[in-house]
Amino acid sequence: MTTWTEGITDRVAALIAIPSTADRPAELQRALDLVVAEAGPGLAVRTFLSNGKPSALLHPPRHPGPFRVILNAHLDVVPAPPSGFVPRLEGDRLHGRGAHDMKAAAIVLTDVFRELAAELPYPIALQLVTDEEVGGADGTAHQLAEGVRADFVIIGEQSNLRVVTESKGICQVRLTTTGRAAHAAYPWLGRNAVLMLTDAVARLLAAYPVPATEAWRTTVNVARLETPNRAYNQVPAEATAWLDIRYPPSDPDFAGRTAEEVAMHLSRVAGVETTVDSIGPPHHADPAGPFVRALRAAAGTTLLRKHGAADARHYHALGIDAVIFGPGGDGQHGPAEYVDIPTLRPYHDALVTFLRTFDG
Structure with missing residues (x-):
C-alpha cells in the first residue's frame, strides 16, 4: 500500500x-x-x-x-x-x-x-x-x-x-566605463576601462562590504565583468559590470526610491555611469x-x-x-x-x- x-x-x-x-x-x-x-x-x-x-x-x-x-x-x-x-x-x-x-x-x-x-x-x-x-x-x-x-x-x-x-528588495544594476584604446605596449597612451571599472566596483564594495556571516544589511554581488575587447595587446576602451544588490526595508538609499534615484546614488558612490535595469521593493x-x-x-x-x-x-x-x-x-x-x-x-x-x- x-x-x-x-x-x-x-x-x-x-x-x-x-x-x-x-x-x-x-x-x-x-x-x-x-x-x-x-x-x-x-x-x-x-x-x-x-x-x-x-x-x-x-x-x-x-x-x-x-x-x-x-x-x-x-x-x-x-x-x-x-x-x-x-x-x-x-x-x-x-x-x-x-x-x-x-x-x-x-x-x-x-x-x-x-x-x-x-x-x-x-x-x-x-x-x-x-x-x-x-x-x-x-x-x-x-x-x-x-x-x-x-x-x-x-x-x-x-x-x-x-x-x-x-x-529584502532586489536591485539589478550595470556599471559602465569608457576609457581610451591604445597598444598594450604603451599603456600610458590609453585609459584602461577595465581598471576604471574594478576601481568603481571596489568603491561600491567599500560602501557595502560583503558580510563575513549572515547580516541584515545591504549586500552587493558582482555577477559579471565584461569588455568587448578581444585582443591581448590592446588597452580596453569599454567595460561593464553586472551587480545584484539586496537591501532591507530600513535602507533609505534604496527602499522607496525610484530607479533614477538609485542610479544617481550608486553613480555618486562608484564614480561611474550606472544604469538600474530593475528594482523590486x-x-x-x-x-x-x-x-x-x-x-x-x-x-x-x-x-x-x-x-x-x-x-x-x-x-x-x-x-x-x-x-x-x-x-x-x-x-x-x-x-x-x-x-x-x-x-x-x-x-x-x-x-x-x-x-x-x-x-x-
Missing part, C-alpha cells in the same frame, strides 16, 4: 523531471498543465499569458474573487545540467533542480487546495506562475494588474516551516496581524527574515499582507538542492489547520 509520503514524493519527482526554465516555454506550460491537473476537476481555471509566460488562477466556480486567501506557487526553476532534472532519493532527501525551490511546496499547496477549496466558508484560490525566477512581472504581478486580489497570501517558498514576514507583512498569528499558531513556529526576494513583494506593493511559508531543505539553485521529505506532512497539516480554523 502506498503511503502518503511515498505518493507525494513520486508526484514531486515527476514535476522535478520537467526542465521548466525561462528559455523553455513549452516546458513551463507542461509544468503548469501537470499541476493544474493535480488540482482535480470541478474548479474554475483562469489562464493568463504575458510575454510568453503562462500562469493560472484556480478557484471554486461559486467564488470568483476577491479571495480571503491565495496560495501561491511558482513552477519555474533556474537552469541546470540535464542531470539536475533527474530526481534522486537519498534517505529522507529528494534531490533535483526545484525540489526545494519550490516544486515540493507547489504539490503540497495544490493538495491542500484540492482538499479544502470546496468546503471552506470563504473564497480561496491557488495561484500558479512560471516566471518567479526571472522577476515575477509576467506571473504574479501580471495577475495583480489584471485585478486579482486577496486579503492574505501564502507563498510556498522554502522557509523550513517558519513564517517569513520580511524579505522589499516585502513586509504585519507580524502581529491576525493572519500571521493564526498561521504561526497552526504551524507552531517562529518568524524568519529572508535575504532573497520573492513574489511577496508584488503583493506588498499593493498593501496586501503576504508571507513565505514552506518546507525544509537546502541547496536551492545549486547542484545539491534537496527537499527534506519529513517536513512535507507537517507543512500540509499546518496549512490545513490554518485554513480550517482561521476566523479573523
Whole structure:
C-alpha cells in the first residue's frame, strides 16, 4: 500500500523531471498543465499569458474573487545540467533542480487546495506562475494588474516551516566605463576601462562590504565583468559590470526610491555611469496581524527574515499582507538542492489547520 509520503514524493519527482526554465516555454506550460491537473476537476481555471509566460488562477466556480486567501506557487526553476532534472532519493532527501525551490511546496499547496477549496466558508484560490525566477512581472504581478486580489497570501517558498514576514528588495544594476584604446605596449597612451571599472566596483564594495556571516544589511554581488575587447595587446576602451544588490526595508538609499534615484546614488558612490535595469521593493507583512498569528499558531513556529526576494513583494506593493511559508531543505539553485521529505506532512497539516480554523 502506498503511503502518503511515498505518493507525494513520486508526484514531486515527476514535476522535478520537467526542465521548466525561462528559455523553455513549452516546458513551463507542461509544468503548469501537470499541476493544474493535480488540482482535480470541478474548479474554475483562469489562464493568463504575458510575454510568453503562462500562469493560472484556480478557484471554486461559486467564488470568483476577491479571495480571503491565495496560495501561491511558482513552477519555474533556474537552469541546470540535464542531470539536475533527474530526481534522486537519498534517505529522507529528494534531490533535483526545484525540489526545494519550490516544486515540493507547489504539490503540497495544490493538495491542500484540492482538499479544502470546496468546503471552506470563504473564497480561496491557488495561484500558479512560471516566471518567479526571472522577476515575477509576467506571473504574479501580471495577475495583480489584471485585478486579482486577496486579503492574505501564502507563498510556498522554502522557509523550513517558519513564517517569513520580511524579505529584502532586489536591485539589478550595470556599471559602465569608457576609457581610451591604445597598444598594450604603451599603456600610458590609453585609459584602461577595465581598471576604471574594478576601481568603481571596489568603491561600491567599500560602501557595502560583503558580510563575513549572515547580516541584515545591504549586500552587493558582482555577477559579471565584461569588455568587448578581444585582443591581448590592446588597452580596453569599454567595460561593464553586472551587480545584484539586496537591501532591507530600513535602507533609505534604496527602499522607496525610484530607479533614477538609485542610479544617481550608486553613480555618486562608484564614480561611474550606472544604469538600474530593475528594482523590486522589499516585502513586509504585519507580524502581529491576525493572519500571521493564526498561521504561526497552526504551524507552531517562529518568524524568519529572508535575504532573497520573492513574489511577496508584488503583493506588498499593493498593501496586501503576504508571507513565505514552506518546507525544509537546502541547496536551492545549486547542484545539491534537496527537499527534506519529513517536513512535507507537517507543512500540509499546518496549512490545513490554518485554513480550517482561521476566523479573523
